[in-house]
Amino acid sequence: MKKRCISVALVLVMIIAITGCGKKSSSGGSKSDSDLKVDTSENTGDNKVNEDFSKNVNVNRASDYAKNELQLPIEGIGRGISTEVKADKEYKIVVMTRNSTNPYMVGMWAGGAQAGEDMGTDVQTLAPATQDSIEEQVTIMESLIEQDADAFVIHPSDSKGIQPVVDAANEKGIPVVAIGTAPETGAFMRTGVDYYETGYLVTKELCEAAGGKGKAIVLEGPAGVQNMEERKAGILDAIKEYPEVEVIASQTANCKRAEGMQVMENLLQGEKTADELTIVASCNDEMAIGAIQALKAQNVEGVFVGGADASKDATQAVKDGDLYVTYNTDPYGSTYLAVAYLVEYLNNGTLPEEYFVPFPAERHDPLITSKNVDEYMNDFKWYD
Missing domain, CATH: 3.40.50.2300 (Response regulator)
Incomplete structure (x- = not known):
């Protein structure tokens, strides 16, 4: 037809x-x-x-x-x-x-x-x-x-x-x-x-990997977009279950890789951020990959990064050991x-x-x- x-x-x-x-x-x-x-x-x-x-x-x-x-x-x-x-x-x-x-x-x-x-x-x-x-x-x-x-x-x-x-x-x-x-x-x-569930489960996995302690950065989706707000709520609720995990920044990168890299570069300029950071919870894979690029450029290691979508690039990043976890949104x-x-x-x-x-x-x-x-x-x- x-x-x-x-x-x-x-x-x-x-x-x-x-x-x-x-x-x-x-x-x-x-x-x-x-x-x-x-x-x-x-x-x-x-x-x-x-x-x-x-x-x-x-x-x-x-x-x-x-x-x-x-x-x-x-x-x-x-x-x-x-x-x-x-x-x-x-x-x-x-x-x-x-x-x-x-x-x-x-x-x-x-x-x-x-x-x-x-x-x-x-x-x-x-x-x-x-x-x-x-x-x-x-x-x-x-x-x-x-x-x-x-x-x-x-x-x-x-x-x-x-x-x-x-x-x-x-x-x-x-x-x-x-x-x-x-x-x-x-x-x-x-x-x-269920976008809340995706954010919650991915962030729980990150917090467990980090031993339930350290500093966290949240990369948000576009402000006011319903599904991204739901995912961010799941991320923040998961972190609340770990009293020794502190959110030091929560900022939008509009679900884009380039913006994820730029936002992370800027945040890493903060005093002691690079030394204390253990978790980056991103509302999608594209921002997470951008964050990883920024971390690598500044030789920051030991940070557990999570995203969502399980895209081609993201799953390759998991296989390469750069992205710790993603969620298959299919x-x-x-x-x-x-x-x-x-x-x-x-x-x-x-x-x-x-x-x-x-x-x-x-x-x-x-x-x-x-x-x-x-x-x-x-x-x-x-x-x-």
């Missing part, structure tokens, strides 16, 4: 040719007829499926059941993910990311494309031309709503800024899955990782999972059992260290 092209002002468009149905899993975990369903015979007008399903739920934390026991409509993680879910007809599902350059976003695009191929439907991948522009993300969604998109998977730059256009999708009965940053209301479901697999849930709903109205279904979660052993990095790189990685 061949994708339809869309002209959207100021938008980068990747159109991926879909050649047919691909892999099947032996037990894809599809829900039975007894599962919760809604009537989709009139999927326009005052259908509030998104709003009704996400109302009065915690958009930031996942339940223990969702993390460990909930049956998923897919098998595997990373590039090994597969499903038995098939589209009853060709739907138009849009995957919209914050930008098209960050490794995480690139992973989302690839996962969406593979999901479309495997499930036999049209998945289109889009991002704003101006990186992280919420205004352009809104324009993209407005245009696609008017062009009768069937569903959205979104990674918005701002939870409040995206809200009006999510409301517009609600008014037309179009389901919206949020990955990363979720709108306050109106999402059909949320997937991707944007490829989480986007694939989001499409599977949407196809199930578009086929017959099947709703997810829970609003927030984290992926990967505890069941997937997401912490990547020197102990399991080879296995991850060989069998479970999400990057190409």
Whole structure:
């Protein structure tokens, strides 16, 4: 099958040719007829499926059941993910990311494309031309709503800024899955990782490695970005459990490698910082790698650095002994999972059992260290 092209002002468009149905899993975990369903015979007008399903739920934390026991409509993680879910007809599902350059976003695009191929439907991948522009993300969604998109998977730059256009999708009965940053209301479901959990677990690992004492620097994501604030909260809560670990600086480097290097260079100029520093907890791998570059340039050793995403460069840094720990956020697999849930709903109205279904979660052993990095790189990685 061949994708339809869309002209959207100021938008980068990747159109991926879909050649047919691909892999099947032996037990894809599809829900039975007894599962919760809604009537989709009139999927326009005052259908509030998104709003009704996400109302009065915690958009930031996942339940223990969702993390460990909930049956998923897919098998595997990373590039090994597969499903038995098939589209009853060709739907138009849009995957919209914050930008098209960050490794995480690139992973989302690839996962969406593979999901479309495997499930036999049209998945289109889009991002704003101006990186992280919420205004352009809104324009993209407005245009696609008017062009009768069937569903959205979104990674918005701002939870409040995206809200009006999510409301517009609600008014037309179009389901919206949020990955990363979720709108306050109106999402059909949320997937991707539990960001608080990622920050907490990575930082616990760092504190244990440092013997529960020393000085720590926190590298934050962009101020006010929901998922980065959640991860920072997890980092700080973990550190609170170690009274002998002191945070001497917490500063944004905007999730960028170059800024991570620059911020760390500046912080290392402080009196005794280089001598006393034992932990750098970063809200993503890119900033962590930048921090490592700065530490190496100034010959600072004995610092345990942690990040999140388990990207190609990050896992190589773990293998090389530079990055102590990262967390597999698997944007490829989480986007694939989001499409599977949407196809199930578009086929017959099947709703997810829970609003927030984290992926990967505890069941997937997401912490990547020197102990399991080879296995991850060989069998479970999400990057190409």
